[in-house]
Amino acid sequence: xxxxxxxxxxxxxxxxxxxxxxxxxxxxxxxxxxxxxxxxxxxxxxxxxxxxxxxxxxxxxxxxxxxxxxxxxxxxxxxxxxxxxxxxxxxxxxxxxxxxxxxxxxxxxxxxxxxxxxxxxxxxxxxxxxxxxxxxxxxxxxxxxxxxxxxxxxxxxxxxxxxxxxxxxxxxxxxxxxxxxxxxxxxxxxxxxxxxxxxxxxxxxxxxxxxxxxxxxxxxxxxxxxxxxxxxxxxxxxxxxxxxxxxxxxxxxxxxxxxxxxxxxx
Ligand code: SF4
Numbered sequence: 001x002x003x004x005x006x007x008x009x010x011x012x013x014x015x016x017x018x019x020x021x022x023x024x025x026x027x028x029x030x031x032x033x034x035x036x037x038x039x040x041x042x043x044x045x046x047x048x049x050x051x052x053x054x055x056x057x058x059x060x061x062x063x064x065x066x067x068x069x070x071x072x073x074x075x076x077x078x079x080x081x082x083x084x085x086x087x088x089x090x091x092x093x094x095x096x097x098x099x100x101x102x103x104x105x106x107x108x109x110x111x112x113x114x115x116x117x118x119x120x121x122x123x124x125x126x127x128x129x130x131x132x133x134x135x136x137x138x139x140x141x142x143x144x145x146x147x148x149x150x151x152x153x154x155x156x157x158x159x160x161x162x163x164x165x166x167x168x169x170x171x172x173x174x175x176x177x178x179x180x181x182x183x184x185x186x187x188x189x190x191x192x193x194x195x196x197x198x199x200x201x202x203x204x205x206x207x208x209x210x211x212x213x214x215x216x217x218x219x220x221x222x223x224x225x226x227x228x229x230x231x232x233x234x235x236x237x238x239x240x241x242x243x244x245x246x247x248x249x250x251x252x253x254x255x256x257x258x259x260x261x262x263x264x265x266x
Pocket of ligand 1: 035036037038039041042043044087088089090121122144
């Protein structure tokens, strides 16, 4: 199965039509994944199959490597459009996440002041005041909310610790609109767990029973934007299917009708 483990702490730049030139910052080890979710669609693979042996990069390593890369990009005349915290897991799990955000903003201001700083996070650490405050300082605070259905979350996002979606929504509201919601919509099935069980169960969250309550939560959170997407790369779990263009377009249009900008990636 060809899932991806990214170099650490800096990778790319990656050229994308949507983001432009994106330089990746990966706060997880270079040889595995660390995440508080274990999403069945994770492009890095499942946690149990990708346990790292290397330590997390230190704050100093991140800063030095980012500085060297930005200096090289300046010398080449190819400046990044965005510095994106992503990679092998959950960036806000790093014990020095807040300080690293401060370092990154300083380096951005020095070498590429036009570039945006984006963080892709599963939102499990936003109850921590330091994480909240750091995310308030970045340009794009992109937080995952795949559904508001606790059973679906357990089945698809598979939190590794305690997770209460209503508490997460309350913490999302506390960003006062300085938040971009990112939601995965997909179809397909998952084999039932347990030796005695046979058959499959649905992982489709494109139906009204999922979209309606999700949209109500989004309206309460009042994010600056919503980004919906579907499976793009190979997944570590068999049986998952992309949401259709039509399904994504319909969901996007409902978000826009609620007065919230929304993009769909197919
Ligand atoms: S939150 Fe992101 S990194 Fe973590 S398991 Fe899910 S998709 Fe993978």
